Amino acid sequence: MNQKIDLIAENLISIHPLLYKSISKPLRTKSSITPGGMFVMGSLKRYGILSMSDIGKCLSMPKPHITVIVDKLIEEGYVERLNDPKDRRIVNILITKKGLKDFEDIKQAVSENLKIKLSTLDKKEQDILATASQQVKEILISILSKE
Template sequence: MIKTKIEVIAENLITIHPLLYKSISKPMRNISSITPGGMFVMGSLKRHGILSMTDIGKCLAMPKPHITGIVDKLIEKGYVARTNDPNDRRIINISLTKKGLTNFEKIKMASTESLKDKLLLLSEEELEQLSVASQQVKDILISILSKQ
């Protein structure tokens, strides 16, 4: 059976996820008890400021019940705070605390250093290829998300 281009791309993208997990998220677990989902939520809050639970779900393309579980754990650790929207009490807003921002930056820096150590194993040519390819994948995925 001849695979279509779309099938090959889908298989490649599905394969990339566990590889990224092994190289980035798993070492992050040695640094902190924050899950990758927790880091995604904290990163969204750092980028966008205060967000509603619904908006966090939209940013991360995750269902609201999943976001609620992640946010509850972050609240327990004191990394995020939950407040009611002053204009609409039905809306719950989430914000990053000072403790959360400090820990997010620390974990991000340690994760970046860990990944840089792995990237140093590559040749100059491999680094250039990965630089171009990763930027292209990022741009295309952002384009896909904006079309949904």
């Protein structure tokens, strides 16, 4: 097909386990929120408000799982349900102030160890990684986030 695309896919597949190890794993010890819950919160932060189905599409998760995750997030006061005035089948999910704040706090805590390792990089490498990670993030969001 396309050699450049193959290279990109190969790179992303290599990056994935490193992020899994450095981000999903510490989550368990640093907070009570699950990886799934964290992903849902991230989607809500990005889009502000999402229906249950939209969340499922964002994360490729089956609807029943979304219900379970959202139920737990509501228990913790991180999100709330909001009936859609136009279509009463739809339940919109909204992140709360507490949710936004704790989301940032958890990200800080989770990335603590990661940041220690990042600080061992020299200035030039940090610059490269800052730019490169920003580009990867933006481009991936543009093609992968919704649907």
